[in-house]
Amino acid sequence: MAASAMGGRLVLLPCLVVAPLLLAGAARGHPGCDSLFPQFYDHSCPRAKEIVRSVVARAIARETRMMAASLVRLHFHDCFVKGCDASVLLDNSTGIVSEKGSNPNSNSARGFEVIDEIKAALETACPGTVSCADILALADRDSTVLVGGPYWDVPLGRRDSLGASIQGSNNDIPAPNNTLPTIITKFRRQGLDVADVVALSGAHTIGLSRCTSFRQRLYNQTDNGMADATLEASYAARLRQGCPRSGGDGNLFPLDLATPARFDNLYFKNLLVGKGLLSSDEVLLTKSAETVALVKAYADDVDLFFQHFAQSMVKMGNISPLTGAQGEIRKNCRRLNGN
Numbered sequence: 050m051a052a053s054a055m056g057g058r059l060v061l062l063p064c065l066v067v068a069p070l071l072l073a074g075a076a077r078g079h080p081g082c083d084s085l086f087p088q089f090y091d092h093s094c095p096r097a098k099e100i101v102r103s104v105v106a107r108a109i110a111r112e113t114r115m116m117a118a119s120l121v122r123l124h125f126h127d128c129f130v131k132g133c134d135a136s137v138l139l140d141n142s143t144g145i146v147s148e149k150g151s152n153p154n155s156n157s158a159r160g161f162e163v164i165d166e167i168k169a170a171l172e173t174a175c176p177g178t179v180s181c182a183d184i185l186a187l188a189d190r191d192s193t194v195l196v197g198g199p200y201w202d203v204p205l206g207r208r209d210s211l212g213a214s215i216q217g218s219n220n221d222i223p224a225p226n227n228t229l230p231t232i233i234t235k236f237r238r239q240g241l242d243v244a245d246v247v248a249l250s251g252a253h254t255i256g257l258s259r260c261t262s263f264r265q266r267l268y269n270q271t272d273n274g275m276a277d278a279t280l281e282a283s284y285a286a287r288l289r290q291g292c293p294r295s296g297g298d299g300n301l302f303p304l305d306l307a308t309p310a311r312f313d314n315l316y317f318k319n320l321l322v323g324k325g326l327l328s329s330d331e332v333l334l335t336k337s338a339e340t341v342a343l344v345k346a347y348a349d350d351v352d353l354f355f356q357h358f359a360q361s362m363v364k365m366g367n368i369s370p371l372t373g374a375q376g377e378i379r380k381n382c383r384r385l386n387g388n
């Protein structure tokens with residue numbers, strides 16, 4: 050009985066039958082079929098996690114421009130738009146306007162070829178079984194761990210969307226010049242709270258930003274073109290050199306100038322000395338007593354940051370997943386199976 054559920058054809062069975070019977074211990078406390086759990090592929094694709102991890106490790110090793118950061122960001126940009134359903138991975142096609150063309154993603158989101166490589170390996174090992182949405186969640190966790198960050202068990206069982214939303218991508222993902230209340234509102238809309246905003250912003254301990262994402266801070270129109278007073282002076286001067294008033298939009302700067310390729314808590318230490326790159330980073334320190342307290346706590350205690358980051362990541366990964374018979378398991382993460 051259980052064996053017949055392994056084929057992947059009877060999509061509901063791994064949840065209804067296999068989890069309660071075979072994974073009784075592991076799945077205890079698992080509330081039901083509409084939620085995710087780490088052992089989801091243990092029978093249908095036992096090597097899934099290992100395959101994802103090895104492709105991610107190779108991609109990070111061969112790339113100097115910090116593929117780990119780009120993969121972490123992709124899961125975030127997936128989850129904030131219609132839930133964690135791999136909508137961010139769809140290319141333009143009939144009836145689909147790709148989220149890749151949105152303001153937050155255009156000329157910025159990357160790592161899609163790595164996801165393709167993971168998907169190809171998984172289709173060889175267990176065809177039609179592992180969703181693109183779960184690949185994003187696992188690649189995020191593996192990337193974090195591989196550059197020094199915390200480990201968490203990734204709840205699995207997401208299915209892939211049948212559509213994309215460029216409007217959602219433009220409206221629901223916070224912009225770097227949003228006010229803190231706007232950022233908090235955009236997180237609340239996803240069921241995430243102020244503590245999640247601060248912990249997850251800690252992902253900016255790795256990766257790069259383009260000049261265009263923070264130029265506004267360097268040349269204040271209503272203040273004789275002065276730099277934002279919250280920026281430490283020598284840091285502001287250096288940024289202005291590499292990010293001129295016009296041109297150089299794509300010039301890249303580390304979000305954590307101290308250790309850009311290492312997942313640690315120096316992002317928070319930088320904030321305390323006026324060296325946060327984006328306005329959305331800086332406002333965590335200047336606009337709310339609650340966020341300041343968390344910034345200081347994480348700057349003081351890397352273990353606390355890691356623990357909260359892992360918890361908030363699981364929360365983010367649980368945003369409105371498709372489960373059961375909803376959506377599909379795409380064969381190619383860039384298109385719907387029907388196309």
Ligand code: HEM
Pocket residue numbers: 115117118119120121122125156157158159223224225226232246249250252253255256257258259260261262304327329
């Ligand atoms: C709090 C609101 C947030 C805002 C306003 C924001 C904004 C940005 C911006 C503007 C960039 C630079 C993009 C570019 O110029 O190409 C960036 C990069 C990045 N963001 Fe965020 N972000 C936020 C939250 C998050 C969260 C929650 C995560 C993940 C948990 C995240 C992970 C990253 C990573 C890893 C990068 C570097 C990407 C790379 O190097 O390819 N960010 N973010």
Ligand SMILES: *[C@@H]1O[C@H](CO)[C@@H](O)[C@H](O)[C@H]1NC(C)=O
Pocket residue numbers: 141146147149150
């Ligand atoms: C998708 O198509 C739309 C309009 O048809 C276009 O504006 C957009 O640039 C395309 N997006 C990508 C990522 O190619």
Ligand SMILES: *[C@@H]1O[C@H](CO)[C@@H](O)[C@H](O)[C@H]1NC(C)=O
Pocket residue numbers: 224226265
């Ligand atoms: C935020 O940045 C966008 C894109 O650069 C710009 O169009 C908008 O006017 C800015 N908003 C504010 C409030 O400065």
Ligand SMILES: *[C@@H]1O[C@H](CO)[C@@H](O)[C@H](O)[C@H]1NC(C)=O
Pocket residue numbers: 265266269270271272276277278
């Ligand atoms: C620009 O300068 C004005 C006037 O000093 C100030 O009120 C405003 O907050 C500044 N804007 C930024 C983004 O620093």
